[in-house]
Every structure is written in structure tokens, then in C-alpha cells.
Amino acid sequence: MRAVIFSLMAVIGASHLSGTLASGADPSANVTFERDIEPILTRAGCNAGACHGKASGQNGFKLSLLGFDPEFDHMAIAREAGGRRVLQAVPEQSLILQKATAELPHGGGRRIDPSGPFYDTLRRWIVAGLPRTATDAPKLERVVVEPGERRLGLDESFGLRVTARFSDGSTEDVTRLAAFGSSESTLVAVDADGRVKAGKFAGEATISARYEGMFANCDVSIPLPGEVSAGLYDSLPRSNFIDDHVWAKLKKLGLTPSGPAGDSTFLRRAYLDVIGRLPTPDEARAFLADSSPDKRARLVDRLLDRPEYADHWANKWMDLLRPNPYRVGIKAVFNLDGWIRDAFRKNLPYDQFVREIVTARGSTFEQGASAIFRDRREPIEIAPVVSQLFLGIRLDCAKCHHHPFESWGQEQFYEFAAFFARVGRKGTGLSPPISGSEEIVFTAKSGSVKHPLTGKVLPPKPLFGSAPLDEDPEADPREALARWMTSPENRYFSQVMANRVWADLMGRGVVDPVDDIRATNPPSNGPLLDALADDFRTHGYDLKHLIRTIMASSVYGLSSEPNDRNIADTRSFSRYYRQRLRAEILLDAISDVTDVPDVFDAAPPRSRASTIWTNRVPSLFLDTFGRPDPNQDPPCERTSDTAVVQALHLMNSPGVHKKLSSQDGRVAALAKGEKTPQAIVDELYLLAYSRHPTDEEKSVCEALLLDTKSDRRRAVEDILWALLNSAEFVFKD
Template sequence: MRVVTFCLAALLATEGLSRSATAGTDPSIAVTFERDVEPILTRAGCNAGACHGKASGQNGFKLSLLGFDPEFDHVAIAREAGGRRILRARPEQSLFLQKATAELPHGGGRRIDPSGPFYETLRRWIEAGLPRTAAEAPKLEGVVVEPAERRLERDESFELRVTARFSDGTTEDVTHLAAYGSSESTILAVDPQGRVKAGRFAGEATISARYEGLFANCDVSIPLPGEVPATFYDALPRSNFIDGHVWSKLKKLGLTPSPPADDAKYLRRAYLDLIGRLPTPEEARFFLDDPSPDKRPRLVDRLLERPEFADHWANKWMDLLRPNPYRVGIKAVLNLDGWIRDVFRRNLPYDQFVREIVTARGGTFEQGPATIFRDHREPIEIAPVVSQLFLGIRLDCAKCHHHPFESWGQEQFYEFAAFFARVDRKGTGLSPPISGSEEFVFTGKTGSVTHPLTGKVLPPKPLFGSAPLDADPESDPREALARWMTSPDNRYFAKVMANRVWADLMGRGVVDPVDDIRATNPPSNGPLLEALADDFRDHAYDLKHLIRTITASWVYGLSSEPNDRNMADTRNYSRYYRQRLRAEVLLDAISDVTGVPDVFDAAPPRSRASTIWTNRVPSLFLDTFGRPDPNQDPPCERTSDTAVVQALHLMNSPGVHAKLTSDEGRVAAIAKGGDPPEAIVETLYLLAYSRLPSREERGIGESLFRDPERDRLGAVEDLLWALLNAPEFVFKD
């Protein structure tokens, strides 16, 4: 009988029908809960987060999100509330069916067609006594989507086919039970039946098909209309491997790159990217006047050795690791800040940097990384932080249920958290708002993590592969975790850091968001990301080497000016993507240009914004331009969006006005000097934009000095104020 059933299932699959769609009408197919009913509930959206799958359920009826816990769901349907949802003697009168078909009032509307095959499957399941799928039944092992890759023209469409593979070698067409999503819905749409339709825009998107917690992808490209000769791409410059991967992608989509940026734009871009400050007029003149063909890579080498490099890049990482000093203590946070800055001054290899954090021990007044474990005190608190920061895997969802967009389940979450179960502490603990005492972090002799549903004690286990614990029972499980994370075999480790740095320098990550690497959030250029990760790993996780490699590419030096074949591109690096300056970089730039430093609480005189050790230091400017909320737990995200309040702040801020009008500032010194107007205009443009003014700009600037209603000081103030308020100053181009 079983052979006949599988043969019939195979025949139905060849005709494009799913087992669950035919189980109700074919008596030879036994209907069971896990194999037939649960997929229908997921397909109909009954267990979605907006319906009965949300944390509190809906109108007293709760299901596990997307069917991650069949045991719970079976009990909820069959036995909860005295079994009132099921009427076995008259299945069609079961509340379970009458609600789903909207024969009785239902807030979710009609989810099941009463004349369709899914209804009959559910009816037969009730009639058969609500059977579970046998434990020895074949297990789902994989999902395949066909085609795996497709090229479309505008407005063209096609249908997907999704096949499930089981442990006994059988397959099943589950196209009508899969859930679909598009990575770029404006480029490519997919309907609930798996029909894919191209939009009006050229580009590339990935369609993800999800069935029972497993995913498969179909990559679809929509090239720009019109032909570009292959010889065009063959002739494009290639400074290193990055260019080849980017040109290959542009060729596939019919996009063409913008021309190179001029020296002034490259100069300003490199300074802001690498050390977070503007070049001085003298530095700008030196570079612009240098006729050497290798002056760009030599500039990068010089900048990587500047002391500002460490502060600029440490500031980025403090966003991700910095705890609230009122929670863990001022001295502890200051110590962590100093440790991270020292890491970047020494150019500590990235793998060692991560190992020292993950395995941190010692006093929070001496060992900076220990402060992180003072802040995150429970295994389930530190585990998702570590996985997101250092692996690009967001595990938070799996804490409560199976991850809706990935393959991580609750058991995997708590097994990963078990690596931190024996982290112990000695001291007075936390006493917000003043936690001033030192705390010592060490490896305890005991500690465990239990599954919240089963109560089972779970052993430490990585998300994939293996991480053998040391034979010594006294050893710290975190050591095994650190070895597994930083192993060359762990593709996530190098990939997420390479992606972070690429996003910092190029304006957008190959995977975006940068710390969300998963099958349903595919990279815009997979081969490029793999190559960057390999190069980073092969060069001993040297951050400066990674930065040097990216900045040496032809792609990094492209202009941001679009052409007619790349103006809609926002993810394939056919041009440079402009970015608003980070809050600290912008404030320091204004201070440098005006020659008036800021004064910060709890910081030495003449401190730069990039050296602030905590976001608790008051600064209306930094808050306006998107520094992280000090009350938000790390990892903290900045907002890079522009807002009207930012433009108004630059125009009207008393702080900016005070810098421009200070008697001790650069404006007053220039006005008192003997330089003619044409030299002053040139100096101000070099200060603000690292370039010389155009003929038109010179004329406008010099005309201010001829205005009889404006004195020399007023002319300098007004011109510099105008330059600071232009997009060219606020954005990195």
C-alpha cells in the first residue's frame, strides 16, 4: 500500500498538484496532522504573526508561529477548551472548519474555500480522528525551487515549482503550500500561488519559497533594455578582484559604470572614510598638485597610519558594544572604550579581537571586554548579541519560536546560549543608576540552559558544524565557541565583517542590513562578498588590508554622478553612493573648518566628538544627526536618514553660529589677515570641500567682498556659513 501511495504522489507531482491538495479526495492517501494539516494552516496564514500565531493568539485561540511546534498546535485544535473546536461526528460543523471558511463570523475572513481540496483534507482529518504523523514517517530534508535562476524582460512572468525532498528519497510538489517573498518587491513581485512577474524597473531580486521551515531561492534578473557590447565590459579597468566581480554583475544587468571621480572628491572621500576628518587646505593642495600616478594608494597608506584612524573606527564599534554607564558603571564603560581604541591602534587581527570579547574574564576595571558580560548577564541575553555582531545571524526570533525567515529553531538558540551558561561574576552586581563597583567575570563550575518548553537541559552546540569542548571539565565552553567562530571553515565570520567594512566605505552592504545574513536576504553580489571574505581571511583578518583592498579598487573611485544606464541602480555599485556624514564626523568637520573646538562634559579640553567615550555626554548636535539612543541596548543602529530638523539645525543652531562668529576662530583670523578676496574664497573652498572653486563660484564668493553693506568679516562669515549648509559639505561624495 505504501508503494502505491508514493507512486500516486509522484504521479500527482508531475501534474503540478500537491499531496495536501489531493489527500482529501484520494482515499489511498492517509491524512495526518504534520504532513497535511499543518502546511495548510501555514499556507492559509492561520498561524501567521498577525493572526493566531502571534504571542497572545487571537480571540482565545493560539497556534505556534508558522507551525514551529506541531505538538502545541495539535493540542490547541483537538483538546483545548474542552475540544470544542472539533466535532468528529459531524466534521463539517466543527468550529475549526466553520471559522476558517467564514460560515461563522471570523475576524480573519475566509481562509479556506469550502469547495476546495484543502477543505476536504481538513474534513477527512477530523473524520479520521485527528491522527498525528507517525514518528517513523519520512522526514522533510530539503526544498528545491525550479527554476533556480531566470532572466526576464519587463512585465514578463513565469510560474515557480517547489518540490519537497524526504528522507526516504521521495519527493512532493508543494508549490501550492509554499510561502513566497521577494527581496525587491518594486522590481519583482510574486503572488501566493508562486507566479513571478517582473516590474518596470531593471535590476535583480531573489524569490524565496518557504515550506515547513526550509527555504529555496530563485534568482531573477531583469536587464536594462538595450544592448551594451561585451567588449565594453572587457575594456573596463580592473585594479583588483573587486572590479571584475562588479563588472560581471553590471554586464548581466546591462548597466554601465559612472566615470571616475576627480582627485578632489577621492581625497575628501578617503579622508572621511579612513580617519573621519577633512584634509587641511595644505594637505589638499599637496595631493591635488601631486602628478604621481600612484598618489591615491600612497594617500591611503598615509591615512591608515594616522592616529585618527583608531578613534574613527573604534567609534563605529562602540556603537555596537557600548553599554549604558548608569547601568554598568562609568569606570567600566570608560575601560571598555579605552580597550577598543587600543585594539585599533595596534591593528589587532579581527579574529583575536573577537576571541578576546567572547572569552573575556577578569575585573571590569582592568579587562575592558569583561564589561560586556557585566552588561549582558544571562546566556539568552549575550547569545543573540554575539551571533548578530560576529556571525551576521539574527537569533532573537528563535528565542520564542522557530525563526520565520530562517532555519534556526528554539533548540538551536538555547544550545548556542549554553556556551555562556558557566559565565559567573563576583562583586556587588548592578545597582542602577550608579553601579560604581568593580565586578569580576570568571568561569563557574556549574551552569546550564534549559529549553523553555520541554525543560530539557541543553548542551553547548554551535548553529552548524561542530565545536568540540575541551576534555578538561574545568575548561570554559566559550573557548570552544571562539575556536568555532573564528575557524576558516566558518563562512559567516569573515563574511559579516567584510560586509560591514564594505558598507562603511561604499554606502551599502553587499548584504543589507549588514548583520542579517540569511537565505531570504541574499547578497546583491554573492561572488563579490565571498571573494572579500576569502581575501580578509587569507590575510590574517587584517582590517587595514581589507580597507586598503577596497579603496584600491576602481569601483571605490567611481563618481556618484549617474548616467542613463545606471541612474536607478542602488545596489550594484555602478556608481558611488553618497552618504550623510556620521554625527561625530560632521561635528568635528565644522569644528575643524571654523577652528573652534567643541567642549564636551566628562572629556578633556579640545576633545573631538569621535573620542567621546559614552553617548550619555550631552550634545544636541549629535542627537540631531542620528547618534544612537543611549537608552537602547547594543547592538545599536544609527539612522542615516536626512531630516528637516537637521537642515534647520545647521542654519540656525546657536552652536554653529558661535563657531562662525568667534573672535578666536578661523573666520576672524582670515578676516584680519591680508589675503585678497580671491585667496580667501579659495581657502574656504579647500577647507569645506577639499577642492578649488569653479569660475562661477569664485565670482559669487568675491562679490560678497564688494557688497557695500557687508564688511570683510561679514563676507567671510556669510560665505563659510553658505558652504557649511550645502549638501556637498554634509554628504560624503
């Protein structure tokens, strides 16, 4: 009998797909798949990545991830396996209900309460004939969450209301169907019904509500208990707009900033940030002795004019763009490295820098940027790299399904990729492990991108707004893409670069990770990010101006030492966040302090680590301290974490020992020179820390040098070894 019913359901399924109601169904029920059922499946977690939404489905039943493909999902429920998952004659015996309510064994447990409204909605939908939402039905335009902002005390709570607004002007309360999440669940939690509850610690979080692939946010702040005088915030120094925005955020959260950093700390910080090297003892003495009020601003200006600036900042971008020379070719990668360094030497405006990359063409032996298109050879390979690096939009998820945390879908991904469909290449192609040939990148006469599910050829289209193609059919579609990306209306473009530079200088991005700008990963200080991006754009995308502006703020000059009212702060910039030195900077610093340069393969004598053109150059030290893995595709990931192996390497490395014990190094020169113990100790502290030693440090070190039983050179070695192995040396404070 059940087999007969299943066969009957297969016939009925034809009317399901057309969206018509079965005979005898109650038209007043008005339940449809896209508007009512798909959100229930998402809310219950049925189409989550850990359940039926994963690539292979679960136990023979597969749904699209988070409901990005309603057509597929409706077919899977209504028609797949002979329609066995729904039983219109006896809806209560439908597998989709019995499994979801755990009346039958279900690996996911009970997902729907049999006495609740979701069960009733699913049942009415089955009775109605599994109708689809009509194609001419009002379209969802946006989702609104109320309140949009809320200030809470510790352990307080409140409820959210989510409203869907449709194209015909109608609205619907969809709180019951929305899925909720918190950006900081340890600070502010939210339950499945949209009930928000503050935790026991001060801070802030963003609560996201998702309905049918659209998001809305509620910003929740929990001020630190206790009163802070308003006069304290009014009296804080304000050097530029950055201070205004940061102090306003601190006032909102009841945090107080740390005091200003001392001159020696600022000096070392500025040198490492701008040119990636330590000041010499003479440079440190001159700055510390200078009593003029504008010496910090003049220092930054001088550093930005130093030649080391280009290598230091170009090295950051080579992390993101550097291909594997064994795949792309040594000469091609070397030329790309040279092109990027030359761009920073010229202070090429950032928008022009990006345009030249995105539209690169020509010989990989002559036009450095074209090597990027030699490495990434398919439109679907280059598109997510471009969107992530230059827009801060991560599209990789949308390649296969609707982005789980954003509004980007498959069609948008492949339309964006279509801008690169006509990238042509002449040459012998790639021949790993050694690809030594030249290749010419040019604009082909034809090329297209198809949707992987429908097979439809998709035209080039930006993620939002419009990017009109040139009327000339011979024109490169990438030119239109570059204009759209760098236009003033595209706020992502200026925001992501301003955020990158802020993170480099301040220890953490306003948005973190720096290249993941989305509604569900909001900035810790939205007005600050907007102001930085606007200032960067209005000043012609001048990178040096952006660096100078950030370093001129009082916020940049704060101490890293916390106080009672900011000790738990990690994202509001109430103090400076210390950072471990990048691998190349640390190695160069050790070479400078010991006055013994490194020797690198495929590099001229006395080359610095920051000038290495490929991560294939062997260096155990650089690998230990987290330089990108040369075997990974770009954008490569650099690790900034500390590890026991790093501490052990500094203490026991033969390379560091050779520098300290070298006959031609600084230790030998100081030991056999005529400097007094006091002068030697002062020199070593200025070399390593850019400051004079404290009285206690002087006493200990001078006693070691004056000890008649100890070898003077061995004593200098021991002191410098101890300084190099300290946190003060390894970290930028």
C-alpha cells in the first residue's frame, strides 16, 4: 500500500513543481517553500555544513548549504527517491517530519518540536501540495532588526525583532524564522529566539540576524562598571580625527587610555614600522636629546623618505602576491618583485598600483605584474584573489554555494570571474617544477564563464553597482573592472587598504581579519574605519600620507602598559598592542646589532632579509619565525604567533652564536676597544632597545664587565645574548 502511495506522490510532484495547490488543499494556508519552509530548514540547522548541507549530504539526503539553491532543495524533498520524504495523504508520517522530530532515529537529534509552530507550518505545506513561492511574488529587499543598537549592563538581556521588507512595500515579522549569531558570544550571547543576554565582562558585540540570505545587525555594548568623569575624555589630546573617534569609543565603553609612550619606545616603534629596522645608537642619542615639541612628526617624515621604506612595505605585498618560482619561473617572479619594489620607491598611488595589477598584460620577462596571471590561469582562480586582496570580500565560498556569512551567491561569483574570461596567454605555458619560459599575457578576442549548475554563459558583472564595459568589442573587460574597483563609490576599496595599514601599525585591524569585510564581521570602530578610508581616498590614495596620518595621532603614541580600566581591551585601541617582529625584521635586527650580515642564496653580498625576492631562499631562522610557506599558493599566510621553538632557536641557534662570536663583529670590536664598561653597556642598550639602561641594569652589566675573573669579550657576548633573547627585543612595543 505504501509503495502505491509513493508512486502517487511522484505523480503529484509535477503539480508541486508548478506551484499549484493540490485538490482539496486550504488556500488560506498560504505556505510556500521559499518564503516559509526554506527559512525553517535553515533555522533548524538542517542545511548546515555539519548536516545535510555538506558537500556529500548526510545519510543519502542532501540540501544546498543554508538554502542557497531552493530549486535543488525542493526537488530533493518533493521528488527525490520517489517522493518518499513527504506523504501528503498522511502528512504526520512524512519522513521529513518524523526525522526532524526524532520520532524516527535521526543522527541530528530533535530539530523541530512536534507541538511547535515550525511543525505546524511544515505540515500545512505538505497538505497544501508542497507549493513553491510564485515567481511574481514580492521579492525580499532587505531585513531590519530592532533595536539596531543597545547598551546593556552586566547580565542584562532583551529581545530582538526581525522584520522582512518586500518589493511591494509589505513587511512581515520573521523573528521566528531568523537565524541569529553573535560576533563575541563570550561577551554577548543570543539564543535561537533572538533573546540577547550580556555576559559578565565589559565589551561589545554585534548580533546578526539572517533571513533568506540577508543580514541585519544589532550592535550591543557593555560599558565597564564604574563612573569615569566626562572631563577626563574632554582633556585627552587630539592630534587629528583618529583621536576623536577612538576617544569617543572609549567613552562609550567606559575605558580609559594608557598614558603616552616614552620617547625611546616611540623611536623604536617608528623605525620598525616605517623602515623595518632599528635606529643606530647615534640616531637614538640624537632623538632622545632633542627637546623640540615636533620631533616625533619630523622623525616620521625623515623615515618615510628613507630608501628602506620601499623594501619594508613592498615585502608585505610580496607576501600577498608572490608566486612560487618553481611553478611560474624564476625570472617572472624576480621581475614581479622588482616591479612591486619600484612602485613603493615611486610612492605609486594605491589605485594606480591596483589598476596596473588587475589589467596587467605583456611579457612576464618585461612586465612584472603580468606574472600574477601566469600563476592564476583560470577566471575562477584569479577572481577570489582580487576580491579578497583589493576589496576585502572573500568569495571562495560562493564558488560552490551561497556564502554562509554574506549575501554573495554563486551567480555573483561567476559574473565577477567573467571579467577575467578573456585573459589570453602566448608561450609554452607552465612546466613545474621548473617553468623557465617567457609568456605573453594579452586580451583574447573571446572567452566566457558558465554557471556550473545551469550552464548559462554569464556576462561580466560587479558584485554591486555597475561597471559598464567599453563599447569597443576589442577592449579588455578588466579595464571596466578596474574602474569600478577604484571608483570613489566603492568604499570597500579604500576601507580594506586603510584597514591593512592600520593593522600593520597598531597591531590589530579595525576589522579583523583585515581582508574579511562583511556584515557579520563588523569593524570594532565603524566611524574610525570610514574616516580613515575617506581621508585615504581624498588624498589620492597616497600610502605615505595614510601612514603619516596614523602615526601622527595620539592613539599611535600610547603606551602598551594597561591600566585598571583597559586591561581586558583587545580591540578598542585604548593602548598599544605589542607585536612580535616579522621574521625578516628580526633577522635583520640581529645582523645590525651584531654587525655581522647574513649571506643569502641568489642575493648580492650584504643583502638584508627584507630584500629577498622569494621565500624559496633557504633560511631556517625565517622559517622558524613564520615567513610564508613557499609551497602554498598566494595569498600566503604569515604566522605571527609566538612558539617555544622560536625561543629555543634564539637561545641555541648556531647562526646567532656565530654572529655573537665573530672576530669581525660588534662584540669583538667593543671588547678590544677603549670604551669604558659604562660606555659599552650604554651602547648595547641603545643598539638593542633604543634606550639607555636603567640604574639596576647598569649595575648588573658593569659588574660583569669589571669582574677581573671574567673574560671581557665573553662578558660582552653574554650581555648581548641576554638582550637579544628578551621580549623587549623580539617585540615591537
